Amino acid sequence: MTGEFVIAIVKTIVAVSTLMTLAALLTWAERKQSAVMQDRIGANRAAILGFRAIGLFHIIADAIKMMTKEDFVPPFANRFIHSLAPFLAIFPAIVAFAAIPMGDTVTLFGHTVEMRLAPMNIGFLFIFAMASVTVYAIVLGGWSSNNRFAMLGAMRAAGQMISYELALGLAVVGSVMVYGTLDLMEIARAQTGLFAGFLPNWGIIYQPLGFLLLITASIAETKRAPFDIPEAESEIIGCFLEYSGMKFGMFFMAEFVTTVVVAGLVSTLYFGGYQVPYLMADGFHLPFGLFLVTPAALVPWLQFGAFWIKVVFFCWLLLTIRWTLPRFRYDQLMHLGWKILLPLALFNVAATGAWILAAA
Amino acid sequence: MLTQHRQTWLERIYLPEVLRGLSVTVHHFTRNLSLHIAHAAGLKKNVPAAVTIPYPDVPADLMPRFRGMHRLTRKANGTVACTACLCCETACPCHAIDIVPEAVDDRAIEKRPKSFEIDLSKCSFCGFCVEACPVDAIRMDTGIFDVAMDSRAGLVWGREALMGNEQGEGMEVYPPIDREDLAPRAREVSRS
Ligand code: SF4
Ligand code: SF4
Numbered sequence: 048m049t050g051e052f053v054i055a056i057v058k059t060i061v062a063v064s065t066l067m068t069l070a071a072l073l074t075w076a077e078r079k080q081s082a083v084m085q086d087r088i089g090a091n092r093a094a095i096l097g098f099r100a101i102g103l104f105h106i107i108a109d110a111i112k113m114m115t116k117e118d119f120v121p122p123f124a125n126r127f128i129h130s131l132a133p134f135l136a137i138f139p140a141i142v143a144f145a146a147i148p149m150g151d152t153v154t155l156f157g158h159t160v161e162m163r164l165a166p167m168n169i170g171f172l173f174i175f176a177m178a179s180v181t182v183y184a185i186v187l188g189g190w191s192s193n194n195r196f197a198m199l200g201a202m203r204a205a206g207q208m209i210s211y212e213l214a215l216g217l218a219v220v221g222s223v224m225v226y227g228t229l230d231l232m233e234i235a236r237a238q239t240g241l242f243a244g245f246l247p248n249w250g251i252i253y254q255p256l257g258f259l260l261l262i263t264a265s266i267a268e269t270k271r272a273p274f275d276i277p278e279a280e281s282e283i284i285g286c287f288l289e290y291s292g293m294k295f296g297m298f299f300m301a302e303f304v305t306t307v308v309v310a311g312l313v314s315t316l317y318f319g320g321y322q323v324p325y326l327m328a329d330g331f332h333l334p335f336g337l338f339l340v341t342p343a344a345l346v347p348w349l350q351f352g353a354f355w356i357k358v359v360f361f362c363w364l365l366l367t368i369r370w371t372l373p374r375f376r377y378d379q380l381m382h383l384g385w386k387i388l389l390p391l392a393l394f395n396v397a398a399t400g401a402w403i404l405a406a407a
Numbered sequence: 408m409l410t411q412h413r414q415t416w417l418e419r420i421y422l423p424e425v426l427r428g429l430s431v432t433v434h435h436f437t438r439n440l441s442l443h444i445a446h447a448a449g450l451k452k453n454v455p456a457a458v459t460i461p462y463p464d465v466p467a468d469l470m471p472r473f474r475g476m477h478r479l480t481r482k483a484n485g486t487v488a489c490t491a492c493l494c495c496e497t498a499c500p501c502h503a504i505d506i507v508p509e510a511v512d513d514r515a516i517e518k519r520p521k522s523f524e525i526d527l528s529k530c531s532f533c534g535f536c537v538e539a540c541p542v543d544a545i546r547m548d549t550g551i552f553d554v555a556m557d558s559r560a561g562l563v564w565g566r567e568a569l570m571g572n573e574q575g576e577g578m579e580v581y582p583p584i585d586r587e588d589l590a591p592r593a594r595e596v597s598r599s
Contacts, residue, residue, distance in 0.1 A: 083439045084432045088459040259422070371432040372425065 054160055062164050065355070066144050070303035071106050073362055077303075078102065080363070081370045113296035121289045125191040132188035133290065133297035139177035139184075140304040146170035147311040148232040150321045150351040162321070162351060163232060170231035171223065174312060175216055178268055181301070182208045185277055188298070189286035200285035203377060204270070204277030210384040211267035211274070217392035218260035221399040222316050225253045231312075235320030239327070247324040250317040256395045258317040260388055265309040266368060267384070269302060273372035276380060310361030314354065318361075321354040469550050474534045476551035477525055479569040480544055487570060489544035491520040495536035503529035504536060523566040528559055 075090075079102055082089025093104035120126050147170070150162030167173060182205055189201020226234045234250070242248040251258050267274035278285040287298045314320060325331045326349060331339035341349070375383065417423050442456035460467060469475070480488045491508035509521035536545050556562050 080436065082457070083443065084436045086435065086439060086456075086458045088457045088461065367429060367432060367436065368425075371428045 050158055054155075054158055055164075058160070058162075058164055062144065062149065063141060066141065066304060066307055067300075069307050069355075069358070069362070070300055071110075073303040073306060073366070074109060074299075075103055075106050076362070077366055077369075078105070080366050084367070084370050110296075113293045113299075116292035118292040118294060119289075121193050124193040124289065128187050128191035129289070130294065132184045132191065133294040133301075134184075135187065136181055136184035136301040137297045137304065139180040140301045140308060143174045143177035143308050144304075144311065146173045146231055147308065147315055148235050148320055149354050150347050151236070153347040161232070162347070166232075168228070168230040168233075171219055171229045174308070175212070178215070178305075179212060181268075181305075182212075184298075184301075185286045188290065189288075192286075192289035194289050196284050197286055197288040200277065200279065200288065203279075204286050207267060207274065207276050207380055207384070208270075210381060211264045211388070214260060214384060214388035214392050215264035215268060217389065217396060218257050218264055219316060220392075221254045221257040221395045222250055224396070224399045224403060225250070231315050231320070235315050235322065238319040238322050241325070241332075247319055247322065249319040249322075254317060254395070254399070256391065256398075258313070260392050260395065261316065262309075262313055262365075263383075264388060265312065266365065267380075269305040269309055269365070271302060271306070271365070272369045273375050274380065275369075275374055276377060279374065306362055306365050307358060310358045310365060311354075313361050314357035318357055320357075321350040323349050323353040326350070467552075469552075473550060473552075474532050474537075474547040476527075476549045476554060477530075477536070477545055477547050477564075477569060478549050478571065479523065479566065480546060481570065487519060487523075487544070487566065488542055489520050489523060489540075490516070490542055491518045491523075492541060494539040494541060495545055498535040498539035499530075500533060500535060501529045501531050503527070503531075520566060523569060525564050525569065527554060527562040527564065 079089045081087075089102060090105045091099055091102040093099070093102065093108040095104055120129050145164035146167060148161075148163040152159050152161045154160070165173075185204045185208065186201050189197040189199075189204070192198070222234065223229060226237050228234060238247075238249050240248045242252050246252065270277040276285070278287070287295055290298060325333050326341070326346065330341045333339065439456045442451060442454055445451040446456060482488050489506075491506055493506055493508070496504040496506050503526045505522075505524045505526070507521045507523075508518050511517060511519055532547070534547055537547050554562070
């Protein structure tokens with residue numbers, strides 16, 4: 048019992064610190080990547096002892112700035128709710144990660160450890176439940192700020208997130224039907240082996256449309272461009288208009304943590320999760336009969352690394368999309384959500400059902 | 408007449424256009440990233456990976472007609488060329504110039520500025536003062552634009568400072584300029 052408790056704590060510390068480190072690195076990547084994409088240099092002025100480390104110290108500089116700034120609560124704002132909203136933003140983003148498997152089970156010091164924070168068989172529902180909670184953060188943040196613009200921004204943001212949650216939920220129903228489970232670990236396990244003899248047996252092969260729908264809807268869930276209407280800093284200022292210091296920082300971090308979670312979800316559902324292509328329990332089975340032996344003890348760690356590589360790749364992809372596409376107008380956003388994504392998601396469900404029936 | 412571009416079917420389904428946009432940005436990303444890496448390894452130094460001018464580290468490229476900080480020119484004998492006619496003060500739309508004239512016995516001069524102050528916190532760097540001056544006594548060709556002070560008082564530059572005779576508060580950047588040094592500090596812009 049104590050052993051399990053210790054394992055749970057160690058797992059949590061490792062996973063959450065990896066998650067937060069990756070999210071912090073994303074603030075750096077966001078600046079540097081956008082700069083490289085736009086032929087610029089990007090933030091590089093923060094230096095320690097004249098050593099600039101390609102702008103990495105800006106993460107520390109940002110953190111110091113956020114923490115030492117005045118924590119301003121507007122007059123006549125509801126102080127309790129105003130302080131609660133940032134926590135509601137970042138907490139669900141972090142705990143949603145608990146359902147995502149980072150690797151298969153390993154045996155450590157005689158204990159069987161599942162490389163996932165919360166062994167649960169309702170992974171999807173948990174993630175979507177947590178994603179829904181962030182709507183409260185936005186609405187409460189905008190409403191409690193005693194500012195009309197924050198309120199308007201929050202209303203728009205709530206409209207966006209609720210609309211896209213529908214498409215998000217329906218997009219994964221296809222995967223649930225294919226694998227017959229809500230357990231993300233089971234889904235990742237099912238993606239082992241090969242498809243048609245040479246392709247990794249990844250979910251994207253069965254659910255290409257589901258992948259497109261999920262990535263579109265989940266960018267909307269992360270509240271980043273082209274769906275950054277909740278923030279929309281250049282038009283109406285969004286729901287965190289009246290936030291400063293670390294409270295704003297928490298909203299800001301929540302975006303990046305959600306990006307990592309979405310990257311994890313997408314790679315788990317459609318890109319094999321922790322599966323390394325062609326790697327089985329005993330070694331690499333390459334096509335055309337090539338075989339490469341790997342020590343069995345190494346396999347789970349290779350898979351752990353593969354998972355994070357996939358996550359980093361999808362974070363990169365999400366940042367690239369964020370820096371490529373301009374923001375949707377609100378009517379375009381609603382049009383896309385309700386008239387395109389939702390019917391397509393329903394079509395995907397129906398087509399998947401028909402395909403399963405035909406295959407059976 | 409403005410004709411609206413009617414979107415084709417392919418454009419309206421949006422996805423191909425998204426992919427086209429992504430291919431542009433990803434192309435820039437990979438190209439610049441590999442150039443950055445090559446630069447770090449000491450290769451391909453002649454191909455720039457970014458258009459950024461790392462300004463405080465290298466001086467900014469200024470156009471020859473760039474309007475920078477003002478200066479007061481001198482006569483051949485080194486005294487201030489300004490005759491205190493107040494044309495510039497009158498022309499200034501921002502009331503940034505404050506001149507106190509004084510009479511001198513010299514019949515050739517008659518009048519000169521006792522004090523000549525430009526308040527940079529008001530100045531909009533429009534250049535009207537330069538246009539207005541009948542004797543080419545005020546110019547904006549120093550190429551200095553990075554004047555930042557920690558006090559408002561430091562933004563008021565007096566006669567001697569404008570002539571480059573003294574270093575005012577926060578004026579380390581201001582080089583002394585003499586009559587011969589009329590060539591603008593602004594360098595020719597090399598645009599390749
Ligand atoms: S540049 Fe324009 S605003 Fe500045 S002192 Fe001259 S006339 Fe006045
Ligand atoms: S216009 Fe020229 S000469 Fe007249 S006061 Fe101004 S600087 Fe002096």
